[in-house]
Amino acid sequence: MASIFKWLLRLTGGAILLVLVAVLGLYYLLSRSLPDYDKSLTVEGLSAPVEIVRDHANVPHIFGQADADTFFGLGYAHAQDRLWQMVMLRRTAQGRLSEVFGPRTLEIDKVMRRFDLHDLARSSVAAQTPETLRALEAYAAGVNARLAEINADALGRGAPEMFLFNAPMAPWQPADSLAILKLMAVQLSSHLEHEVLRARTSLALEEATRIDDILPLAPGSGLAALPDYASLMPGAETLRHAALAERPRDPLSPFNPRAFAGASNAWAAAPARSASSGTLLANDPHLGFSAPAIWYLARLELERGGVIGGTIPGMPAILSGRSNDLGWGLTSSYLDDQDVHIERLNPENPGEYLTPEGYKPFRTARSIIRIKDAEPVTLTLRWTDNGPVLPGSHADLGTVTPAGHVASLSWTALDPADTTMSAAIALMGAASVTEALAAGELYIAPSQNVLLVDNDTIAMKTLGAMPRRNAQHESQGRMPSRGWVRQNRWQGISPYSANPEFIAPAGGVLGNTNNKTVDRPFPLHVSFVWGDTQRIHRWQRLMQSREVHTRDSFIEAQLDTVSFTARSLLPLIGANLWFTGEAAPDGTPERQRQRALDLLSDWNGEMNEHLPEPLIYAAWMRALQDRLIRDDLGPLSREFAHPDPVFIERVYRDIDGASAWCDVRQSSPVETCTDIARMALDDALVWINERYGTALESLRWGDAHQATHDHPVLGDVPVLRYFVNIRQSTSGGDNTLQRGRTRGAGPEPFQNVHGAGYRGVYDFADPDSSVFIISTGQSGHFLSRHYDDLAQLWRRGEYIPMSLDPELARAAAVGITLLEPAVPQ
Template identity: 35%
Template sequence: MKRTRVWLKRLLIGAVLVLVAAVATVVALALSTVPSFTGTQVLPGLTQPVSIIRDRNGVPHIIGTTVEDLYRALGFAHAQDRLWQMELMRRVGQGRLAEIFGEQLVDTDIFLRTLDLAGHAERSYERFPADAKALLEAYAAGVNAFLERPVGLFESRWPPEFLVLRHKPEPWRPADSLTLVKVMALNLSANLGPEIQRLTLAAQGFSPDEIEDIMPLNDGENPPPLPDLSKLYPLRSLGPGRRRTAALDNDIGSGASNNWVVAGSRTVTGKPLLANDPHLRLSAPSIWYLVHLALKGSERANLVGASLPGTPIVVLGRGDTIAWGFTNTEADVQDVFIEKLNPDNPEEYLTPDGWRRFDVDVMEIRVARGETRLVERRRTRHGPVLPPQFRNLGRILGQGYVAALQWTALSDDDTTVLAGLFSPNIRTVSDWIERTRHYVVPMQSMVVADMAGDIALIAPGRLPIRHLENQIAGRAPVPGWEAKYDWQGYVAFEELPRTINPPDGAIGTANARIVSRDYPHHITYDWDADYRHRRVTELLAKRDKHDMATMQAVQLDVFSPAFAELAPLMIAAAKAAVSEEEDLRQLLDQVERWDAQMRSDAVEPLVFMAWLRETVQAVFADDLGPVFRQFFRPQAKALIRVLKGQASGRDWCDDINTPARESCGDILAAAFRRAIADLESRYGKDRAKWSWGQAHYASGEHRVFSTLPLIGRYFIVGTASPGGPYTLNRGLVEFDSEDPFANRHASTLRAIYDLSDLDNSLFMQPTGQSGNPFSRFYRTFETSWSEGQYIRIPTDPAEIRREAIGTWRLLPN
């Protein structure tokens, strides 16, 4: 017995030692993937040595004597911290995800390869002038220098994602940077989704009036009546079925943002103030990478802001005398054309001039652990034919029809990148505006200010001109065989929206209408809900003089104008029906007293959002049937329309699945009961412990490791957060998910620029600088972002040296 105990003890000790050794090995391997902050590297092509000095926040200050040298070093720094992000975005643009992830992304690859973003980028790059090519080649060389660098005995060449997936990246090419810009354009071009949604609703038998109820436009928009789409094409209703390109659905057309600029006449310092916070899907790492480029040669200049890894562009930021910020214009730069096939020859489609053959080639889709697919890709005179599985188009359209996409990004002369290359000569608002002449896509509403005191708004890009007889005007797919739906060219640069030094000294945009009703060109009818735009305008007008503190207060504002309008309507409808239920009535009274502030520590936002979720489902799910999930989101405008009795289509509150005729009060009261029961099941019956922040967890997911069982949560960067879908401090939720109140889409950068002292400018992003989950800079800013804090990025050499934690010296041959 004693001998048995001894052996058991030895076995236990041995097992513990093996486990400790295994854990130590894993930890050592993980840490070996984190690049050093200090080192020396020969970088071929440099003209002079370059320093990469990282500060205590992990922000690199890159100091060199030429722009080419700076870009070479920036490529190196991007690859050090964000190589996996760069590789993943490049593969999205190339349509080569299945090569790594396998069968599940074949349909996504087919869609992306159909667009041929990488091909258009390559052909555009070939047209670039030699000086621009040299800059992009320098950046690519810097990335590749990191890939090919000598590594030590205990240093991994690749970040952990590459090791886990057993994947080796290909060398970076200059055109890859253009491909990434086109991926951003795909994420920000928002018209494709609403067009197909309206077609889907028409296929389900909904009238134009009913479609307008479900997808209401902003007040004051007065488009021509939408025709009955089912009379233009044979459409088929959808039964249950999955959307086979769902992997991209949450990213396509997902951009939103705020920006504003205030003239010196409206500030304490007498110089302009400019603020910007782009809203995109949260991820770990954040899409942006903060950086400071310092040119110290014969020309001296600083460039500070948010760069896009994989490109040399500081997209949002400031120079020495100028600052700028973007929001998505929501411009209608995409049209879906329904093409009619020749019944006698399916290789032809109908045009205004008769039948024409498709342009056809074959795509090779390689699949990890699977068979390579050969897929035919067809193009019409409008653009590529969308795959039938994309958003169920093949199931919706009748036999003999296909859908083709025309989009400004699908061009071989896209010069957008030229507008973003570092030039010390861009010092004034007028310089900036002229530089945007190169800009193609995605169309952005850019606010800009300079130290001389000028402020401006310009929305550059290719804006299609549509025929006056085109009554659909971008809201739904159009017949490809009728000439009146063809684009008539593009709006001239001089006629694009712009405002310079307005009399009231302030300009603000938030994805809503940016032009007056008499603007002569069509931009879109599908502007974003105008609540944030109205709130920016209101808060800027409240003060005669602004300073950095008031700019921060506007940026962090969590008042929801939408819920301030919607909540009283919902309460009035439901109050009588719960008057006899004391517990529910008290909760409803609490919501009634609520000030519509989406504070993290408050319970009312949580109760209201849960009620809103159940209400949207109760009002619309029975009518929409199998397509409801496409519309399962906070539907403030649609519900306001219903509860005010303005719905023109049908009685949406009545449940069509019951013989009774329910009122809105009946439906909302039942939804309130279900909402409270749902909250109790999620967060317990002790309501004193409920809070909005507890449920509204900012969820920046790592694109590989967050899906791992048991440990996946560790790789999510985020914390409790305030705000909601209609607040300036935005936090968009996904009702149709396991965590329906989590914050999935929010500010990916906050920046405020002080034109009286640009070194006083403030920045914040939701994650850290590093994309490596094992780096101390992976989640640096998660709490600071949630709490509304900011950092400075100085350009003063002495301050940079004081804040330095390590320096890389890059040397010429």
């Protein structure tokens, strides 16, 4: 027996030793790719030495004697810290994820191949300005210099993920940067999804007029109703009960649901409204959270001067930031730059589609998708005059496409001579608002509002190609239209001067929270879909509450968590519930409801992570909308996971008879809106009790509203996910200025998944007092201390300095990299 015990001990000890050796070996291999920031390196492609000074937050300050050398340094720095992220962005744009991840990503690749972004990017290289072409080539050379160093010194393939998912990496090309910019358009565009959803909703509703309740236009539109989709599209009647397949979204997918298609805040103050008599600008673009964040901070020393701000790895541009003379920030404009067309196939020849001139053959090409551990798949890509043909599985297009038809997409991002990168490069070199506005004429997609400030002037301009539509367009671009009808086709692009523009407003303050900016009649309307009807009210209140503003008041507005929506909806919905009835016995549902109403009655609408009221309110609104729409929309109600404040207000104010949503069609009694509000609150409290317990006063919004900065690939791997995912309790919500967009569905519907990955506030009275932050850290390497070192600052609402003073960067540098040009042989 003793001998057996000894052998068991030896085997256990040996197993532990083997595991320890394996762990240490794996750590050694993965840590080989940790960048060394303090070194000298001789590289090909430079005309003069480049110095990369990493400040205490690991922000690279890149000093080159020529612009091309500086962009080379940026490419090198991006590849040092975010190589895997760059590779993934490029593979996504190319439609080549399945080469690494197998069948899991095949459907993503199929759609991306149909968009053909990378080929379009290659075509766009020649359209760039000479300055931009030099920047792209130098940036690519910098990336490739890092790849050469990795290969020469066996640096763990450059990133831990590259070791875990071994796949060859081609040298970086200028077209790769342009393709990533086009990929941003994929992630930020939502009009395709909106058109399909409006058509599906039109088919599902028994009363077509009710579509303006559940999919309301921004207030002030004053538009006539459209015909229902069934009368607009021949054969659509057969689609009324089309089955919907519920497909979970892959973290690797660039196709965001419409609720997450992009948002942002930006505001500016003129000298007359600034306490320091200098212009002010604040910007916080909103994108899906990930680890690392999509944003990367950098400072570039260009021939015109220093530029600092937020970049996206893979592209040689400061997209939001400042120079000594100019500050710029971006918000999603929601310009309608997409139209879905339903194309009729020739019944005698499915290789042809109907046009105004008769049937015409599709333009076709073959594309082979290679799949890890599976046979390759060959696609036949088809294009019409309106754009590429998309599969029915994409965005549920099949549910609105009658038999004998296919769906195609017109989209400005598919321009083969896209000069958006040239606009971004020119913007960095602009010395005034006037120069910056001129640079914006080259901008194509994705459409953005740019907020601009120089030392004297503030301005806002909508950038991006604005399609010209016929005034007689059958659906006005709000639903898929017949592609063979001439008036439904685009008639070119409107002149840049037609894009909305606001320069030096009399009030001295400009801002945008993705709200409606103009109220023009169709077809000059810009958009029927806007990203915000709520945050703008809170912003106006904060801006009007002060005669003059400071950097700190702009920061305060960025971090504001008071919900105008909660303040306006709760008194309306609970009008007949507050303080009514006698006290109910403890332990009863009625007593629980009274406690919840008591808490909400004293609440000021602040979505603070430490309070219980935000969770009760959010759960109530979610249950309320579900109660209102489920009997009318059935399975389609899943597409309305986020409560729409305008819809709920229309119902409870009975605008145009919208209170009809309160009656449950399948029941005999006629339910009132008060009945539905009470039942929805009970639903919400049951859900809260099951999840968090019955002690309402001890609830914390932050326990449900966790920011999920998850690794897109390794985030679900057991054990490893605790090292690569960054989770944080956060304040804010769907409709607060400090926006924390909730997931909306699933077992954790209130997780914070979409918000300000970058924040910047620029003060031109004292530019070096400007500040910025990103939501994770600069490094994409999960073993680096810079992987998440900025995350807690971001969560607490803190910032780091945004200085162009090189000595301040050197004072607390974590390393200085010197890139020396190779001596010609």
